[in-house]
Amino acid sequence: QVQLQESGPGLVQPSETLSLTCVVSGYSISSGYYWGLIRQPPGKGLEWIGSIYQSGSTYYNPSLKSRVTISVDTPKNQFSLKLNSVTGADTAVYYCARQRLRGSTPFHFDLWGQGALVTVSP
Amino acid sequence: DIQMTQSPSTLSASVGDRVTITCRASQSISAWLAWYQQKPGKAPKLLIYDASNLESGVPSRFSGSGYGTEFTLTISSLQPDDFATYYCHQYNSDFSFGGGTKVEIK
Secondary structure (H helix, E strand, O other): OOEEEEEOOOEEOOOOOEEEEEEEEOOOOOOOOEEEEEEEOOOOOOEEEEEEOOOOOEEEOOOOHHHEEEEEEOOOOEEEEEEOOOOHHHOEEEEEEEEEEEOOEEEEEEEEOOOEEEEEOO | OOOEEEEOOEEEEOOOOOEEEEEEEOOOOOOOEEEEEEOOOOOOEEEEEOOOEEOOOOOOOEEEEEEOOEEEEEEOOOOHHHOOEEEEEEOOOOOEEOOOEEEEEO
């Protein structure tokens, strides 16, 4: 079955860059769908970070756009997040998710990874 | 950007109760709304999409309705497995989530 697995550093120093990789298994990342990243600070709600298509086309949350880069590696069947200049406010569980398409437009998230906690702390 | 407001933030209910959660959008989102269930330490699970379409495998006691700016998620008869937090999600313009509604045992 289709699975998404996040992998990240666990702990990142303030002002540095958070890097997270989402590996997709059981489905080719090139076969359609957008692929998204969502985060959830401890005890709080969900925040969309951005989404990417196999072609590299991206959508970013305007509030994070200046610090975010999402890329896709189709041979490795994975996509990745880089979030720079992190602070404690970026501490969260980061989720990868598959996003359904309607035509060429991304819609809702239908399948999620288990999530990876990333803590920003000295 | 579109703001999503859920109410109530917490709801106390008993097994067998009919439960309704409301989500309001700051501007019209047509029917481009989904609902998710999240249990502690787990990822969200898709329940409803396009405001009223039940995701495959989701029990029929869950239903969604609404259009424009006001939407509801209804659980017709609350089961023990349904105690969780529920989020609405709009995908009309970019993507944003409501603040969540925690359904707890009364």
